[in-house]
Amino acid sequence: MDDRMIPFVDPEVGQKEAEAVWEVVTSKNLVEGKYTRSFEAKFAKYAQVKHAIACNNGTTALHLAMEASPLKPGDEVITTPFTFIATSNSILFTGAVPKFIDVDTNTWNLDPEKIEEAITERTKAIMPVHIFGLAADMKAINDIAEDRDLFVIEDAAQAHGARIDGQHVGGFGDVATFSLYVTKNLVAGEGGVVTTNNDELAETLVSLKNHGRTLKGGYKHVRVGYNFRLADVSGAIADVQMDKIEDLVKARAANAEYYRKIVDEIEGIDYQHVPSGFTHGNYIFGIDTRQSSLTPAEAVAKLKEFRVLARPIYATLSYQQESFKDLSNWRWSQFVNYPDYNQIQLPIAEAIGINHFEVPVVPSLTVEEREVVGQALIDVFS
Numbered sequence: 001m002d003d004r005m006i007p008f009v010d011p012e013v014g015q016k017e018a019e020a021v022w023e024v025v026t027s028k029n030l031v032e033g034k035y036t037r038s039f040e041a042k043f044a045k046y047a048q049v050k051h052a053i054a055c056n057n058g059t060t061a062l063h064l065a066m067e068a069s070p071l072k073p074g075d076e077v078i079t080t081p082f083t084f085i086a087t088s089n090s091i092l093f094t095g096a097v098p099k100f101i102d103v104d105t106n107t108w109n110l111d112p113e114k115i116e117e118a119i120t121e122r123t124k125a126i127m128p129v130h131i132f133g134l135a136a137d138m139k140a141i142n143d144i145a146e147d148r149d150l151f152v153i154e155d156a157a158q159a160h161g162a163r164i165d166g167q168h169v170g171g172f173g174d175v176a177t178f179s180l181y182v183t184k185n186l187v188a189g190e191g192g193v194v195t196t197n198n199d200e201l202a203e204t205l206v207s208l209k210n211h212g213r214t215l216k217g218g219y220k221h222v223r224v225g226y227n228f229r230l231a232d233v234s235g236a237i238a239d240v241q242m243d244k245i246e247d248l249v250k251a252r253a254a255n256a257e258y259y260r261k262i263v264d265e266i267e268g269i270d271y272q273h274v275p276s277g278f279t280h281g282n283y284i285f286g287i288d289t290r291q292s293s294l295t296p297a298e299a300v301a302k303l304k305e306f307r308v309l310a311r312p313i314y315a316t317l318s319y320q321q322e323s324f325k326d327l328s329n330w331r332w333s334q335f336v337n338y339p340d341y342n343q344i345q346l347p348i349a350e351a352i353g354i355n356h357f358e359v360p361v362v363p364s365l366t367v368e369e370r371e372v373v374g375q376a377l378i379d380v381f382s
């Protein structure tokens with residue numbers, strides 16, 4: 001470990017996860033079962049929600065949330081373009097229309113002040129993303145949603161451990177989704193969770209992820225559904241991870257806090273500002289180079305010389321992706337009018353997109369390693 005390249009992905013899996021996986025394998029109950037049920041109960045408690053429904057990844061979690069929502073084809077969903085593509089793809093899956101608005105310059109999250117002006121008679125939902133693990137301003141978003149009768153879907157894929165005034169994300173919206181992908185604060189390899197406090201919605205979600213069956217199972221199908229079930233091998237990993245989630249999140253927080261103090265002393269770079277009362281989940285520690293003469297690519301190359309692996313992430317915003325340039329081949333375009341996404345310009349998101357990169361904040365970092373990262377930032381940017 002002495003002089004490893006310092007990684008930005010390093011899942012905390014080991015003996016306990018291996019034992020749980022072994023138990024699943026030897027039990028031969030490989031489908032969603034005992035461990036997945038246990039994981040769901042622990043996750044619901046942790047996220048302070050009534051229902052946590054496991055599924056096979058964060059994208060299918062979003063797909064389920066969209067499918068269970070009251071949206072119709074052509075309805076608009078206000079969302080952020082500064083995110084992983086799964087956010088807007090999930091809106092497209094069900095024939096809804098992503099309506100991108102700009103982000104807040106300090107938090108890099110959906111700017112609630114820009115929501116009102118984006119609302120049309122077609123707007124039916126808001127999908128905020130808690131980007132990099134920092135919660136979007138859910139109180140402001142919920143106020144608007146209540147006022148304008150909009151459905152709220154939180155994309156909390158990156159936000160295990162994120163809180164506002166002590167309340168964990170996942171229970172602010174009508175429904176919320178998490179990812180358990182290998183990079184995340186809590187991993188299953190592949191996996192996802194949908195959370196809600198709404199009993200009826202929970203029942204629909206469980207049915208939708210299991211071929212539209214009733215909760216009794218069997219071969220009665222009451223709606224068109226999918227197979228988005230989680231394999232119990234993945235459920236077992238996630239279940240073990242739940243026993244250490246507090247420690248994993250704390251370790252990330254300590255690393256992030258250390259970097260914030262260092263970055264505070266370096267002219268020209270910055271980080272996501274954490275509003276008062278918000279607890280950052282610290283999935284990613286993003287460095288903002290908008291005021292620096294170094295580009296992210298230059299900084300990443302230099303940091304590598306110091307053993308630090310860093311990378312730019314969403315330099316290409318969702319609406320700038322090739323897939324959004326021409327949606328005419330997308331099946332719903334026969335029925336739905338999409339805006340010309342080539343015309344969209346959101347200056348703050350665009351500037352953050354091309355002027356940020358991540359540095360390693362993973363729980364496995366030793367104190368020495370995070371000092372190496374901190375010193376490398378000083379050397380590269382001073």
Ligand SMILES: Cc1ncc(COP(=O)(O)O)c(C=O)c1O
Binds near residue numbers: 059129158179191
């Ligand atoms: C914001 C966001 N939404 C959705 C997803 C999709 O999750 P998954 O990769 O588990 O399908 C991700 C995954 O990285 C994500 O970061």
